[in-house]
Amino acid sequence: MYIESQKRHRTFLLVLVYFIVMMIGIAQGASTSVLSPKREYLYSFAFALVLTQVCIIDCKITGKPLLIFSYWLVFIFYIIAVPISIVRARGLRGLAYVVAHIVGMVLVQMISFIVTGLALGTI
Numbered sequence: 001m002y003i004e005s006q007k008r009h010r011t012f013l014l015v016l017v018y019f020i021v022m023m024i025g026i027a028q029g030a031s032t033s034v035l036s037p038k039r040e041y042l043y044s045f046a047f048a049l050v051l052t053q054v055c056i057i058d059c060k061i062t063g064k065p066l067l068i069f070s071y072w073l074v075f076i077f078y079i080i081a082v083p084i085s086i087v088r089a090r091g092l093r094g095l096a097y098v099v100a101h102i103v104g105m106v107l108v109q110m111i112s113f114i115v116t117g118l119a120l121g122t123i
Contacts, residue, residue: 003061010057014101017050018108025109029116029123048078055082062089 024043027035035043052075059066066074066085074081087094117123 006057006061010054010061013050013054013057017047017054017101018105020047020050021105021109022112025112026116028109029113030120032122048075051078051082055085059085059089064089 020043024047027039027043052071055074055078056066056071074085083098086098090097114123
């Protein structure tokens with residue numbers, strides 16, 4: 001893949017991450033109890049898969065690709081491995097990206113939870 005197409009692919013995957021986070025917030029806001037374990041596993045699996053792909057593509061874009069056998073480790077330990085690999089690939093700018101995206105995902109989830117809860121009367 002060319003760099004520009006990889007950047008577009010990474011942008012699409014980041015939008016998909018935010019969509020997954022929004023769907024989690026909507027599901028939490030719509031339910032009067034906790035989410036079912038099956039739904040939580042589904043959201044966690046999708047979130048981990050997409051974040052792993054973002055990490056792999058971002059490392060390729062920066063010219064510091066991950067080893068192929070480490071993809072599964074990134075997938076399994078995505079909470080720790082994705083931020084570490086982004087910071088390793090981009091330095092302090094990567095740390096700023098990670099913090100900005102974490103704040104953005106928390107805000108998206110909170111806003112979608114509140115809006116859905118207020119609209120459906122579950123809050």
